[in-house]
Amino acid sequence: MSIKRINAIIIKEFKQLLRDKRYLFVLFFFPVFLLGMFGYAVNFDVKNIKLAVMDNDNSKESREFIKTLISSEYFILSGYIEKDSDIKPMLDNQDVQLILVVPQNFSTELAKNNGKPSLQFLVDGVNGNTALIINNYITSAAMNFNAKIQTGFAEKAGITSLSPINFQPRFWFNPSLETTKYLIPGLIAMILIVTAVVSVSLSLVREKERGTIEQIKVSSVNTIEMLLGKAVPYVCIAMLNGILVLIAGMLLFNLEIQGSYLLLLLTTSIFLLAGIILGIFVSVVADSQQVAFTIAVFLSFLPSFILSGFVFPIDSMPPIIQIITNITPAKFFVAASRSIILKGAGVSAIYDQLMYLILYTLFFLILAVLISIKKEKEL
Amino acid sequence: MNNIIEILDLKKNYSSVEAVKGISLEIHKGEMFALVGPDGAGKTTTIRMLTGLISPDSGKLSLLGKNIKENKNFIQNKIGYLSQKFSLYGDLTIDENIEFFAHIHNIFDYSERRNELLEFTRLTPFRDRLADNLSGGMKQKLALACSLIHRPEILFLDEPTTGVDPVSRRDFWKILSGLIKDGITILMTTPYLDEAERCTRVALMNDGKIIALDTPAEIKKSIGKSILEVVCSPSRKAYKIIKESGDLEVQLFGDRLNIMIENRQENIDEIMNIFNQNEIKISGTRIITPTLENVFIHLINN
Structure with missing residues (x-):
């Protein structure tokens, strides 16, 4: 493995990314737009x-x-x-x-x-x-x-204190029961996974479509160098995006992170890794950008929106759907990041979720490798 | 080590289709070798096996005296490959494209070689232009420059001039001759027989097999026939008559007929007779040596 070759791919990828102004706009506008939408419009509090x-x-x-x-x-x-x-x-x-x-x-x-x-x-x-x-x-x-x-x-009548029970409910972690605070971790999950899966799969399939992948294959670059070179730029972009949403959440909706920033970063990195592996999996299956985009959106956007517990609580779903919710890594990230951001939970509280994420990543990595070996044999 | 490429009984199937049905071939150092044939003959499959992009089902393949499977890294540093689609990054400039291909071939001190290549392909004035904004001919030359950045010993070209205008094609061939002078071995595939004629040796491929393998001149001689070219009118009617008259091979080019004959006077007389009987006006005849195209069509028909 050569760091210099990986660097070459990373630099090339960044150059291409920075030149695609429209894509950059979508990449950075989309999350903020969604946050505004969900933060202000999708509100389950009934007021006024x-x-x-x-x-x-x-x-x-x-x-x-x-x-x-x-x-x-x-x-x-x-x-x-x-x-x-x-x-x-x-x-x-x-x-x-x-x-x-x-x-x-x-x-x-x-x-x-x-x-x-x-x-x-x-x-x-x-x-x-x-x-x-x-x-x-x-x-x-x-x-x-x-x-x-x-x-x-x-x-x-001269009697004091007639009421034996003084009922004073208090909600912990989100004392004023604001839905926005509850939504932001889910929103970050959705943005991260959509960015990771869509951009990684599209950028890999674009190379297939243009035939440049063959030039890379006949060079000294091996598959691992290629994938690392592709993953690093999009991890950076997705991280930047996640931080942007977090800051927007702090400024617009008074969100406060209760837990450790480092733990949040670690959890996010593991989650992103899962997203990127999912993106690689899509690029192995799809041969054109349209197909890749469709599969990527289908695999990332819909499950992370509907099945992750982001909007709809998993506990109130029918048992079969509850099992199906495991297909999205966002489920585990939403649970873990809510614990960190709202409750200030430590590693021990989110250990299960992290393990799930790692297992998920490994599963899709192996699946992607198996399919690509099978495809290579057919060539 | 005179044979830089050795192929022995190479076979490749795509599911149920046999793309390459066992070909054997030796290519010498410094040759400009062409694989010629119609679409679907197995040319691209062969060249992709040689570059290690796909692996053969059976057969032996060695480049630079080494087995390709066991020495992939060694070989990949010594070969250049230009695929059919001029695979470039459209959103990178000429300079950046070359830089990237240099890096992935482990060349980090590339600027001198890049200037040399840009000079050589006359792309220097456009070096800051995005590859998407180049003409077809310029894209082709840039792709060639990218595949030459690491000074390969063997250059594989897959239909390099398809979709390129005639002037750029001539330019391209000038560049290729320059490379041959530098001692590079070139193996190309082409559907154009006029291009094949310029190569040192040619393999005619059809239906996954090599049907002729020699220098262009020898291939043309090998069939032992000549071409009678007749300019006549109405040419279409004349073509039909000859075609129906039996075992003569004939091709129609506008108002000219090319009839393949044994080189004997009585054959010519016989054809003239047929034309006279059918009231076809003949404005000129001559005997020409067959082109590769004539030979190729003759071989495929047999």
Whole structure:
């Protein structure tokens, strides 16, 4: 093996890469664009729910309840309704997502000893997911209100501390439950694997298509030198890309890396290696750039998006699909990098994932070698 | 070590197709040797086996007195290969292409040799131009320069002039003659018989076999026939008549007929008679020595 020959290939590859302005643009624009898309648009948090109120009671208590609702960031009061007949058109036109109807006897029932104060919520159920989340919000809002009222009554009666359990949920690692923080590790995984698989396979197949691979084969360069020379530039590019996304995540979405940078780098390198081997595998199978591109996208983009746990939690998939998720190395990287970035996990916590990645890499390396030997024999 | 390339009973199959059906060949040092034949004759397969790109199914192959399988590295440093497609990097300049090919052949002190090659192929004024922006002839010369950067002893050219204009072709041949003077051995494949005539020796290949192997002059002599060239009208009708009259081989080139004959006066008289009977006007006849093309078509037909 000659470092000088590998260097020659690396330099050549970088020259070609830097000259392909369009490809470079796609390579660096694509990740930032995706981050923006996923960060701002694909958001599972439901906020700013438009609320209309029909307050038939108009009492101190009813106003207080409305105030507790709109003082949170989840609800915006878009107006009051006077007549019953206005309720339906408002929901039909999707002017509001939620209508609260306070009955006339709300405060009086509340004041009675064994009164039954009730409230009516009308939720727009077209988007089932959102409706469910709204339902959860109002339930907990009502419960909070109940607790407050009860404490008030108890104090009047001279009894202190009526509630035996003080329920105060706290979420660890992502305390405000922001989906962006949860998405960024998955996004990095997707960008890295798409960059690695697509660029490595395309650059190898391009040599096949142009016939330059034959010139390399008749030279002193051997296969390992060739593959190393091809891999190094794209590892650099993919790493740069990953760092870019991480920095963008820090600046735009206040992401903080809890764990060790070194461990993150190591995990990323192993993952990239898996991606590059997958790219080499594609280049062995495909003979034209179109075919290579199609296979590469199919093997890298789709599984890392759907099956990696990036967007859809693996635990809630049917058992068979859960087994199929193992075809993408992104699954292991997403799990490992989430642990490092959000939890600050150490090596022992992600050991299994790293082993999986290494096994995965070895499997595809052997497969690629076997197929290329078989193809060579057919020549 | 006069024989720089030795081939013995070389065979190669592609799945069910027999591409090369057992050829034997010796090529001497300093020769300009051509493998000639139609598409699918097995020329490219042969040259690819010689460069070590594919391995033969059976047979012996030695270059520079060494077996190619066991001495791949040694041999690959001493051979240059120009494939059919002028394999270059279109997004690199002339200089960068040569630099890359120098490096992968372990040549790191290449600038003098590069200047020499660029001078030799007259590409010096274009050295900073991207290979994609070169004409077909210039691409071919650049590819040649790339394959010569490591001063190979044997140069393999696979249909080097296909798709190149006539002026560039002549230039290219001048460059090749220069290389032969320097003592390089050249083995080329070509579908053009006029190019084959310029080589020291020629192997005619058809259907995976060598059907003739000698100097162009000897091959032409070997069939022992001459060509009667008749300029006549209507030539198409005359061609049909001769073709139908029996065992004469005839080719039609515009208003000329080339009829292959035993070199005897009675044969000529006989043909003239046929033409007269069918009212074909003859404006000239002459006897010519057969070209390689005539011989080749004769051999394939037999």
